[in-house]
Amino acid sequence: MTVEELLYKYDLKNTGCRKYILSELLKSDTAQSESELKGNSDLFDRVTFYRTLKTLEERGIIHKIVLNDNSVKYALSSDHHEEDHLHSHFHCEKCDEVLCLRGKTRFDAELPQGFIMHDVFVVIEGLCADCVAYPVRSE
Amino acid sequence: MTVEELLYKYDLKNTGCRKYILSELLKSDTAQSESELKGNSDLFDRVTFYRTLKTLEERGIIHKIVLNDNSVKYALSSDHHEEDHLHSHFHCEKCDEVLCLRGKTRFDAELPQGFIMHDVFVVIEGLCADCVAYPVRSE
DNA sequence: TTATCTTTGCAACATTGTTGCATTTGAAAG
DNA sequence: CTTTCAAATGCAACAATGTTGCAAAGATAA
Numbered sequence: 614m615t616v617e618e619l620l621y622k623y624d625l626k627n628t629g630c631r632k633y634i635l636s637e638l639l640k641s642d643t644a645q646s647e648s649e650l651k652g653n654s655d656l657f658d659r660v661t662f663y664r665t666l667k668t669l670e671e672r673g674i675i676h677k678i679v680l681n682d683n684s685v686k687y688a689l690s691s692d693h694h695e696e697d698h699l700h701s702h703f704h705c706e707k708c709d710e711v712l713c714l715r716g717k718t719r720f721d722a723e724l725p726q727g728f729i730m731h732d733v734f735v736v737i738e739g740l741c742a743d744c745v746a747y748p749v750r751s752e
Numbered sequence: 753m754t755v756e757e758l759l760y761k762y763d764l765k766n767t768g769c770r771k772y773i774l775s776e777l778l779k780s781d782t783a784q785s786e787s788e789l790k791g792n793s794d795l796f797d798r799v800t801f802y803r804t805l806k807t808l809e810e811r812g813i814i815h816k817i818v819l820n821d822n823s824v825k826y827a828l829s830s831d832h833h834e835e836d837h838l839h840s841h842f843h844c845e846k847c848d849e850v851l852c853l854r855g856k857t858r859f860d861a862e863l864p865q866g867f868i869m870h871d872v873f874v875v876i877e878g879l880c881a882d883c884v885a886y887p888v889r890s891e
Numbered sequence: 892t893t894a895t896c897t898t899t900g901c902a903a904c905a906t907t908g909t910t911g912c913a914t915t916t917g918a919a920a921g
Numbered sequence: 922c923t924t925t926c927a928a929a930t931g932c933a934a935c936a937a938t939g940t941t942g943c944a945a946a947g948a949t950a951a
Binding site: 677679680681682683685701703706712714717718719720721722723724725726727728729730731732733734735736737738739740741742745746 | 816818819820821822824840842845851853856857858859860861862863864865866867868869870871872873874875876877878879880881884885
């Protein structure tokens, strides 16, 4: 799916910053932070980035992942994203990559009487296969 | 357990900000944000608060909960905290209270080949019993 | 092409995280 | 009770991020 198709599908105008962000996210299979998305390109204002990410998130094209160090990353949502209330991600402590784990996790909770559960956000901290296989000594 | 006993147990000096923060956390059964802890008291500098929370967290007396809106709350750790690698909390969308759910949750994941899991952080978003029972209309 | 609604850039401000350094304080030793 | 020293605190300062208002530029439909 191309960026243009994506924007058309979600009834959003075909603007520069949106195209830029979506194409960056389409390129990579891991979630990206705002600064990773920006890279060293100074194409758009910081506020434009902020608002564009907000819009894309509100429309459900992308979703936000808040990590335990309060950093934030963004990833494309899958089609059946809204139906799923369990949002699981893996965060590599070494290389900082974030991977969506849709459908690969199970969660269950006994809440106190009267509580209602809407959404569950899971962040797994650990090491990805690359960082296990090729640990970097220099640090 | 008193604040003084707690500090003694963890080999920390009996200082003003530590006593203040720990007594606030002992009072309440829910997690508190830095500003909630502070209240409108101006007893300690912002940086002192920040560093004290950091120290208490590093020593394992308290732990940090990062919510999906990137706000942060703190709660006292239970004794067997270190052994447990599943950290689950409930966040009420309405009243913003955060409750620890130690031992009340189960989690399971199929990670890709070679990945290693260290810790799992879960935040459940929903409504607490009070907010279900007495919904506030004005908003 | 024009008209209109949306997006963007810029200025500005709030909150939070973070460090360095000088001063004060806790508590252990004398 | 004093001295002493490491540790804690307050202050200044800066970075990163979140957020709003407003004017200028851009996208799309007529």
